[in-house]
Each structure stands twice: as structure tokens, then as C-alpha cells.
Amino acid sequence: MIEPDLKEVVDLAGELGYELSREDAANRFDQLRAHRDYAFFVAVRDGEVVGWIQVNRDADSLLLGSRGDVAALVVDQRFRSSGIGKLLLERAEAWALEQGLRVLRVRSSVRREAAHRFYLREGYALLKTGHTFQKILVP
Ligand SMILES: CC(C)(COP(=O)(O)OP(=O)(O)OC[C@H]1O[C@@H](n2cnc3c(N)ncnc32)[C@H](O)[C@@H]1OP(=O)(O)O)[C@@H](O)C(=O)NCCC(=O)NCCS
Numbered sequence: 001m002i003e004p005d006l007k008e009v010v011d012l013a014g015e016l017g018y019e020l021s022r023e024d025a026a027n028r029f030d031q032l033r034a035h036r037d038y039a040f041f042v043a044v045r046d047g048e049v050v051g052w053i054q055v056n057r058d059a060d061s062l063l064l065g066s067r068g069d070v071a072a073l074v075v076d077q078r079f080r081s082s083g084i085g086k087l088l089l090e091r092a093e094a095w096a097l098e099q100g101l102r103v104l105r106v107r108s109s110v111r112r113e114a115a116h117r118f119y120l121r122e123g124y125a126l127l128k129t130g131h132t133f134q135k136i137l138v139p
Contacts, residue, residue: 005042008049016074039095043075043084051075051084055092057099068096070106073115089122107132 010025032038032054043051054071061067070092075084096104106124108115120126 005049009042009052012049012052012074012076013072015077016072038071039092041088041091041095043088045079045084050079051088053088053092055095055104057096057101058105066101066103068092068099068101068104070104073106085118086122 006025006029007022009029010020010022013020013025029040032040037057038054039056040054041052042049051074053073056069056071058067058069070089073085073088073092075088093104105127106119108119110129116126
């Protein structure tokens, strides 16, 4: 991915509610690109990035085995409801199958009701709801 694309990716991350600096995005992207357990796909329309998805291979779990995880999915609000999200999700599913994964999971905030309709329509079943806890570790 070339530098101007990354700016568009960062702008779309803002639509997801994540404010990233270009520098952080560039560093993280380099790390992802070097690792075969992560994949990142973009949707391009007229030379412009209008959507992206990141899909990961989850660390193998004793309880659940191997799974894929949709880490993020966003489509430019100007181009939603035209099938771009579906195409991106299908691409992520194809990647997961190539990795030998048989389950793909997505965690989505309870406030993203439109996204939930989208996932249900795409064949995802609601598994459970829960809370996510986080602690900032200070060395
Ligand atoms: C969720 C999201 C990624 C879906 O992307 P999208 O490109 O709008 O998805 P699609 O176009 O494939 O499907 C969405 C709608 O378009 C309709 N649609 C699908 N294909 C279509 C087509 N070819 N032509 C017209 N409409 C179509 C669907 O019926 C669907 O309608 P609904 O929203 O009433 O259920 C997008 O809405 C988004 O970025 N939301 C904000 C970020 C977010 O919540 N991300 C998910 C985080 S978990």
C-alpha cells in the first residue's frame, strides 16, 4: 500500500471512531504486513480507498480451537449501502478459509445497530453480548 492510500485508511478509521496519527498507522501497518496471521484488504473506487477490513487469525485457544477475527471493517459513509461492505467481508472470509479457519468472529459495540443488521444478513449469528475491560499498564 502506498502512502496516499494510508491517509485515506486513517480518515476512514476516524469514521469508525478511532483517531490515529499517520505515523502510528504507518508503523502498525508495517508490523501487520510482515505477519502472515493478519490480512488487510481495501476497496478502491476511482483510485480512492473507500473501505477497508482487517482480519486476523486468532491465537489458537484450548477452549475454542482456531478462529479468525474481523478486527475492523469500515466503508466510507458516502458509499455505504452499495455492497462494498459485503465484498470486503467476503474477501476476509475467503482469506480465512485459505488459512484453514472454519469460524470467523466479529465483535461489535452494542451501539452499532446498523452494522449488526449487516452481519446478520451476511450469515453471522449473534453468539453472546458482554463487556470489554481494559487497563492501561504503566511500567
Ligand atoms: C457496516 C458497514 C461496514 C457496512 O458496509 P456497507 O458497504 O454499507 O454494506 P453493504 O452495502 O454490503 O450492505 C449494507 C446495506 O446495503 C444494502 N445493499 C447491499 N448490497 C447492495 C447493493 N448491491 N445495492 C444496493 N444496496 C445494497 C443491504 O441491503 C444493506 O441494507 P441494510 O443496511 O438496511 O441492512 C458500514 O455501514 C460501516 O462502515 N459502518 C460504520 C462502521 C461500522 O459500524 N463498522 C462495523 C464495526 S463492527
